[in-house]
Amino acid sequence: MSESATAAAGAAALIKPKTSKDDRIMVGFILVICLYLLITLAFPLYAMLSKSFSTYAFDLTNFEFQVNTGDGWSETFSAAAQNDKVKKFKPEDLVTSSDGRLAPTELFPDFSFRSPTLYKLRQVRGDTSYLFKTDRVDDTDWHEYSSNDFRRIVLRASADTGLDNFRTYFSTPALFRSIENSLFISILSTIITVSLAFGFAYAINRSTMRFKGLFKLIAMIPILVPSLLPGIALVYLFGNQGMIKGMLMGESIYGPIGIVIGSVFFTFPHALIIITTALAISDGRLYEAATALRASRWRTFWTVTIPGARYGLISAAFVVFNLVITDFGLPKVIGGQYNMLAVDIYKQVIGQQNFEMGAVVSVVLLIPALMAFGIDRYVQKKQVAQLSARSVPYVPKPHKPFDRICLGYCSLIAIFIVGLIAVCQYAALIKFWPYNLSLSLDNYNFKVMDGGGWDSYTNSIQLGLFTALAGTIIVFIGAYMVEKTNGFFATRSAFQFLAMMPMAIPGMVLGLAYIFFFNNPDNPLNPIYGTLAILVICSVTHFYTVSHLTAVTALKQMDREFESVAASLKQPFHKLLSKVTVPVCLPSILDISIYLFVNAMTTVSAVIFLYSPDTTLASVAVLNMDDAGDVAPAAAMGMMIFYTNVAARLIHQFVSRKLVRRTQAWRGT
Amino acid sequence: MADETTDNSGSKVYLQIDNLTKKFGNFVALDSVSLEVYEGEFVCFLGPSGCGKTTLLRAIAGLDIQTSGTVRQADVDISALPPSERDFGIVFQSYALFPNLTAERNIAFGLENQKLEKSAVAKRVTELLELVGLPDQGPKYPAQLSGGQQQRIALARALATSPGLLLLDEPLSALDAKVRGHLRHEMKALQRRLGVTTVMVTHDQEEALTMADRIVVMDQGVIEQVGTPTNIYREPDTLFVADFIGAMNQIEGHVNGDNSVSVGELSFTSRNHGLAREAPVVAAIRPEDIVPQGMGDYSSSDSNVENSLEVEVEDMEFLGSFWRVSLNNSALGGAALMADMSINAIRSLEVNIGSTIRVKLPADRLWIFPPSASA
Numbered sequence A: 001m002s003e004s005a006t007a008a009a010g011a012a013a014l015i016k017p018k019t020s021k022d023d024r025i026m027v028g029f030i031l032v033i034c035l036y037l038l039i040t041l042a043f044p045l046y047a048m049l050s051k052s053f054s055t056y057a058f059d060l061t062n063f064e065f066q067v068n069t070g071d072g073w074s075e076t077f078s079a080a081a082q083n084d085k086v087k088k089f090k091p092e093d094l095v096t097s098s099d100g101r102l103a104p105t106e107l108f109p110d111f112s113f114r115s116p117t118l119y120k121l122r123q124v125r126g127d128t129s130y131l132f133k134t135d136r137v138d139d140t141d142w143h144e145y146s147s148n149d150f151r152r153i154v155l156r157a158s159a160d161t162g163l164d165n166f167r168t169y170f171s172t173p174a175l176f177r178s179i180e181n182s183l184f185i186s187i188l189s190t191i192i193t194v195s196l197a198f199g200f201a202y203a204i205n206r207s208t209m210r211f212k213g214l215f216k217l218i219a220m221i222p223i224l225v226p227s228l229l230p231g232i233a234l235v236y237l238f239g240n241q242g243m244i245k246g247m248l249m250g251e252s253i254y255g256p257i258g259i260v261i262g263s264v265f266f267t268f269p270h271a272l273i274i275i276t277t278a279l280a281i282s283d284g285r286l287y288e289a290a291t292a293l294r295a296s297r298w299r300t301f302w303t304v305t306i307p308g309a310r311y312g313l314i315s316a317a318f319v320v321f322n323l324v325i326t327d328f329g330l331p332k333v334i335g336g337q338y339n340m341l342a343v344d345i346y347k348q349v350i351g352q353q354n355f356e357m358g359a360v361v362s363v364v365l366l367i368p369a370l371m372a373f374g375i376d377r378y379v380q381k382k383q384v385a386q387l388s389a390r391s392v393p394y395v396p397k398p399h400k401p402f403d404r405i406c407l408g409y410c411s412l413i414a415i416f417i418v419g420l421i422a423v424c425q426y427a428a429l430i431k432f433w434p435y436n437l438s439l440s441l442d443n444y445n446f447k448v449m450d451g452g453g454w455d456s457y458t459n460s461i462q463l464g465l466f467t468a469l470a471g472t473i474i475v476f477i478g479a480y481m482v483e484k485t486n487g488f489f490a491t492r493s494a495f496q497f498l499a500m501m502p503m504a505i506p507g508m509v510l511g512l513a514y515i516f517f518f519n520n521p522d523n524p525l526n527p528i529y530g531t532l533a534i535l536v537i538c539s540v541t542h543f544y545t546v547s548h549l550t551a552v553t554a555l556k557q558m559d560r561e562f563e564s565v566a567a568s569l570k571q572p573f574h575k576l577l578s579k580v581t582v583p584v585c586l587p588s589i590l591d592i593s594i595y596l597f598v599n600a601m602t603t604v605s606a607v608i609f610l611y612s613p614d615t616t617l618a619s620v621a622v623l624n625m626d627d628a629g630d631v632a633p634a635a636a637m638g639m640m641i642f643y644t645n646v647a648a649r650l651i652h653q654f655v656s657r658k659l660v661r662r663t664q665a666w667r668g669t
Numbered sequence B: 001m002a003d004e005t006t007d008n009s010g011s012k013v014y015l016q017i018d019n020l021t022k023k024f025g026n027f028v029a030l031d032s033v034s035l036e037v038y039e040g041e042f043v044c045f046l047g048p049s050g051c052g053k054t055t056l057l058r059a060i061a062g063l064d065i066q067t068s069g070t071v072r073q074a075d076v077d078i079s080a081l082p083p084s085e086r087d088f089g090i091v092f093q094s095y096a097l098f099p100n101l102t103a104e105r106n107i108a109f110g111l112e113n114q115k116l117e118k119s120a121v122a123k124r125v126t127e128l129l130e131l132v133g134l135p136d137q138g139p140k141y142p143a144q145l146s147g148g149q150q151q152r153i154a155l156a157r158a159l160a161t162s163p164g165l166l167l168l169d170e171p172l173s174a175l176d177a178k179v180r181g182h183l184r185h186e187m188k189a190l191q192r193r194l195g196v197t198t199v200m201v202t203h204d205q206e207e208a209l210t211m212a213d214r215i216v217v218m219d220q221g222v223i224e225q226v227g228t229p230t231n232i233y234r235e236p237d238t239l240f241v242a243d244f245i246g247a248m249n250q251i252e253g254h255v256n257g258d259n260s261v262s263v264g265e266l267s268f269t270s271r272n273h274g275l276a277r278e279a280p281v282v283a284a285i286r287p288e289d290i291v292p293q294g295m296g297d298y299s300s301s302d303s304n305v306e307n308s309l310e311v312e313v314e315d316m317e318f319l320g321s322f323w324r325v326s327l328n329n330s331a332l333g334g335a336a337l338m339a340d341m342s343i344n345a346i347r348s349l350e351v352n353i354g355s356t357i358r359v360k361l362p363a364d365r366l367w368i369f370p371p372s373a374s375a
């Protein structure tokens, strides 16, 4: 049969389907959003990658001199020969960065700008340049200068590509030690967070203790604050003048201990969400079977619970690992002298203005982050398969002693979380720790502080709102088009890939990549550099993946034939989109927007390189005030972010409920 | 594959499918399928799950355009057109009703922005709701309607724009048996009243037999037979059709003449078949075609009547309006024969398990097919 079919199809003309206008418009949208992701993600990353391989050195062989001390011009000699003669620069001195400058006068020990000596300078090839005053000279002609002019000349480094930056990186212990530190901190934090979160999820899922709702609410608090806020609380508790400093028994909070405690705090809710889902989908019937077999609770735990939740546990571990290794705010605040990769990027770029080295550290940081991302995606795919085979949910039965243990355990975690936030609140309200403990709102008077004052706060709110608005629209339209178009396989696959990429890119890396790409004067998009727009774009791209996945999940739950029906009724896709798809997906759309808002409010890493004096942000202000020693105002600003996010959440919930009641009357009657 | 016994003289061909092939990668889902559908006709695609019925329907709709071959509708070549440029209404198995719109707004979906006045739309919606017998259900959301009601709303929505072609993909299979039986008649009556050319996909032979003007029997991406329900049932072209529709006794044997077959030690006269002598074949007869001696045209007591044989009653199963009797004759080589006998016949012939009776296999009801390739 198939043979004859091949023959028939070979003979018959193949049909080339005509695309409809809607198809073309929809693919147009996909291409536009692909282009958006290319410009805001792929191109900047490429720029950063090539930066990490760009090396700069002074090529002394390319510069040649003639000198006239009054008795005619000397022979031509190269700067390299002159350097050999006077033994001024060692080879490593000639390696520099893109804006390295070298004054040729240094090669002439008896140079004096008052002397009547004349100098001629030329470049052998036209691929180097030097500056005379502010003019750039890159021709190969001889130019004559008086001594007074000669001192106004600087040679510029010439660019090359190669592994030199990486060589330098790996031969500088202060730098590559950070890899070890970052891995150590991330792995340790991951083990602790996942264990604690598993216990918490287990207690909530498998016990009949009271206050479950309250515990779940408290566990989500860390999502609403910047990751560096727990750092500030830890300083107040265990710092040099800490309230309960003694509990550390002489150890310093500034360093690994502080970073790990803070990391556990801010990654806890992320791990908890994943593990709770994994536990919730495991099959209740297995537990009934275990009970029927009179297996002990302990045995059931190891033979049923853990295997059932294993994908969730692995996934949570990689997510936490990724969050910790890419986080910048926390180690910046409490890391002390303990170097970590993300902070190194900041130090190289902001502290030393060594952009190439910043790019190298970024590449190094990308590797573990990409690996964690890849493994997590793989595991999540497995988990989906498990989910579709789900059956009966588990219903816990009361068991007094067990419930009591669970209640105690969850209370401890809740105290830890609420405690750190409470310390921050206390710090924000105290006049001058530890000398004047009277309460006041002085610390909220940001006007008098470094960090941009109240403008930072309003900028952050604007950033949050614009990110939520623009991001939700872009993400939802992109997800809709890619889910609901037929054909155009290559375009859609490319888009799917681009949409998953942001999750793997650490915020610091993205921000630095933006500098390389958008701060380039040749880039037509250069004008957005330093504006709020670039912050919005960066935030949308940084948080694209999770939003995209949320939208795709919602869209997948819609009947695949809606589009077919609309086409048969000759209705354009945008009518279906506005009348059916968007209303039905509204809860998910609102979820996406609150996710984007909260994250834009709290993120530091993605925007630290991109804000300008006009666009300072609250989260960055926390960091900068803390850096300047204004720790209490930093805590106060952190709390402002917290209040705002709580309010945003409440509004979100209120609006959701209202909208759901109005537009979703069709759900459950 | 045109069917001579169907009288379509006077009807115009509305949908013409020529050499249509659809491949998914290397898998051939439809293999050079050709078919004509006449104006106003109700055609059913019938076949086992996975045989390509939906694929053919989606090719006609333009939802999954064929790899090669042409589709002409109302004398226009629509082979490459996207669905939005074709003229059809469609009802899916899931109904695909918009959950957030009321029944009437679902129906009105295709009527809006067609330069129709609001009042005209409302009037048409009312008309359609009445047409499908749900005049009061307009303001309800799909979730508030029963499965059968949802199906009818989906039908009304598909008919709203008065399409020239109505496509139905297993529209009844999500419903329970009772509703299904009722809706079959309603849908058929509605289709006849509107006269809209209709193609329905189903895997349920009863549905096809009761609703279709003509049935297209499909298997593994090819059309096995096209014909009226009686034609398909009484005159199957292939063993697959004979087997798939209705019950059929199948006994392996050999050709021993132009219209003769040997089974075990016995020899029967059969319909003409034109197969080579000694070729292995399957002899087939429907249970209701087996006539017990003393009933119908087999009243003679002569034991030499053509194709008659003595059989033992091995088992009897009461199926409500008739009995299905399992018959055996060692000369058949171990094959059992199923015969359907009326309650009357069982009573008057005093048939019991273990009793021996004589039955006739009428030659004109005895088919000879080459054995199917997969057997």
Ligand SMILES: Nc1ncnc2c1ncn2[C@@H]1O[C@H](COP(=O)(O)OP(=O)(O)O)[C@@H](O)[C@H]1O
Pocket (backbone or CB within 6 Å): B024, B027, B029, B047, B048, B049, B050, B051, B052, B053, B054, B055, B056
């Ligand atoms: N999109 C697709 N990709 C690959 N194979 C498909 C696709 N759609 C259908 N098929 C295959 O084509 C065959 C016919 O499918 P279908 O037409 O849906 O059968 P049915 O007769 O049950 O409606 C099946 O084997 C199915 O697996």
Ligand SMILES: [Mg+2]
Pocket (backbone or CB within 6 Å): B053, B054, B055, B170, B201
């Ligand atoms: Mg089907």
